[in-house]
Amino acid sequence: MRAFFLSLPLLVACGGKSEDTGGAAAEADGGADDGGGSGCEASASTLSDEPLCAEDYSLCVDVIPPADFSGTPRQLALALYTTVPPAGPPNAILATLDAPALAPCARFPVVVQPMLETGDFYVWANLYMEGGGTFVPVNDIDYTAVTDAAVALTGAPAVVSDLNLSLASGW
Secondary structure, three states: OOOOOOOOOEEEEOOOOOOOOOOOOOOOOOOOEOOOOOOOEOOOOOHHHOHHHHOOOOEEEEEEOOOOOOOOEEEEEEEEEOOOOOOOOOOEEEEEEEOOOOOOOOOEEEEEEOOOOOEEEEEEEEEEEOOOOOOOOOOOOOEEEEOOOOEEEOOOOEEOOOEEOEEOOOO
């Protein structure tokens, strides 16, 4: 397992497939599609086992590439938007990770602390690939994901629903 640590904000990312822990955040749907249309079987999140996810001013999320994921990831960026699709710069950039070790259907847990933004925001992920974009995703090369609904961020611990990546389109 890999961990990345940055100060202000503290960002922890652990690569590799998660094992079923049976924790409170575990999904128990018998291996059905994860609901994100990614073609991946559902797997249990390990974010409930991460002590930082229980602390105030933390945001935790699993980023999951689709089953047909391929290429070389250059940078993973997590941001907050008040409206989607994005029509300009994000309200806040939570984290950027260079060369994340992502694999098809493998959960990539990300912990951001301190996460000082408050309000209702969509959590957006851009995965920039080699040959892809820098600030704007390139269609059919880069990957994007967004929460289904805005997340109320209050300073309390926030464990966000999975971000299921899909090929960028419409940019």
